Amino acid sequence: MIPNVVFISLRYVFLGLLFIFLIVVVRAIYRDVNAPEEAASRAPRKKKNDLPHLAIVAADRNLGAKCYLVDEVRIGRAGDCQVAIDDTYASQQHARVYESDGSYFVEDLGSTNGTYVNGRKISYPLELRQGDRIKIGKTVFEYRP
Numbered sequence: 001m002i003p004n005v006v007f008i009s010l011r012y013v014f015l016g017l018l019f020i021f022l023i024v025v026v027r028a029i030y031r032d033v034n035a036p037e038e039a040a041s042r043a044p045r046k047k048k049n050d051l052p053h054l055a056i057v058a059a060d061r062n063l064g065a066k067c068y069l070v071d072e073v074r075i076g077r078a079g080d081c082q083v084a085i086d087d088t089y090a091s092q093q094h095a096r097v098y099e100s101d102g103s104y105f106v107e108d109l110g111s112t113n114g115t116y117v118n119g120r121k122i123s124y125p126l127e128l129r130q131g132d133r134i135k136i137g138k139t140v141f142e143y144r145p
Contacts, residue, residue: 051068051069051070052068052069052104052143052144052145053066053067053068053069053144054066054067054069054073054083054097054134054141054142054143054144055067055141055142055144056139056140056141057133057140057141057142058138058139058140059085059087059138059139059140060086060087060138060139061086062085067082067083067141069097069099069104072096072097072098072099073096073097073098074093074095074096074109075090075094075095075096075097075136075141076090076091076092076093076094076095076109076111076136077090077091077092077094078092078093081093081094085136085137085139087136087137087138087139088137089113089136089137089138090111090113090136090137090139091109091110091111091112091113093109093111094108094109094111094115094136094137095107095108095109095111095115095134095136096109097128097134103127103128104127104128104143104145105125105126105127105128106122106125106126106128106132106134106143107122107124107125107126108122108123111136113137115134115135115136116134116135116136117132117133117134117135118132118133119133119135128143128145129143130143130144130145131143131144
């Protein structure tokens with residue numbers, strides 16, 4: 001038989017462990033409640049897929065390809081364009097997408113057939129919004145911030 005002293009000792013050990021557990025839980029809650037500013041100031045790094053980009057949604061080639069907008073992006077048939085498209089309806093230097101004050105804009109560069117955003121021909125830089133479709137020749141890009 002096990003003496004009563006062992007059972008009493010085990011009860012006190014269990015209560016002590018329970019008390020320590022409660023202290024740890026209360027400290028964790030206190031830290032979470034009192035440190036939201038610190039968490040907000042530490043902005044998480046953006047993954048590559050989180051960066052604003054243009055996705056090709058309609059084209060003869062490269063369907064589904066993405067062009068990440070980290071700098072000014074020129075679109076056209078010329079080899080020096082960041083996005084070179086093989087489309088006979090596109091000009092050599094057709095359009096550009098650039099960032100200004102945290103927003104992205106698309107601008108036609110005097111192309112022959114024009115640049116269309118959501119089915120409308122643009123003649124001045126236009127701010128892009130999520131889901132906007134940019135049509136250059138037969139190629140259609142979708143803006144995804």
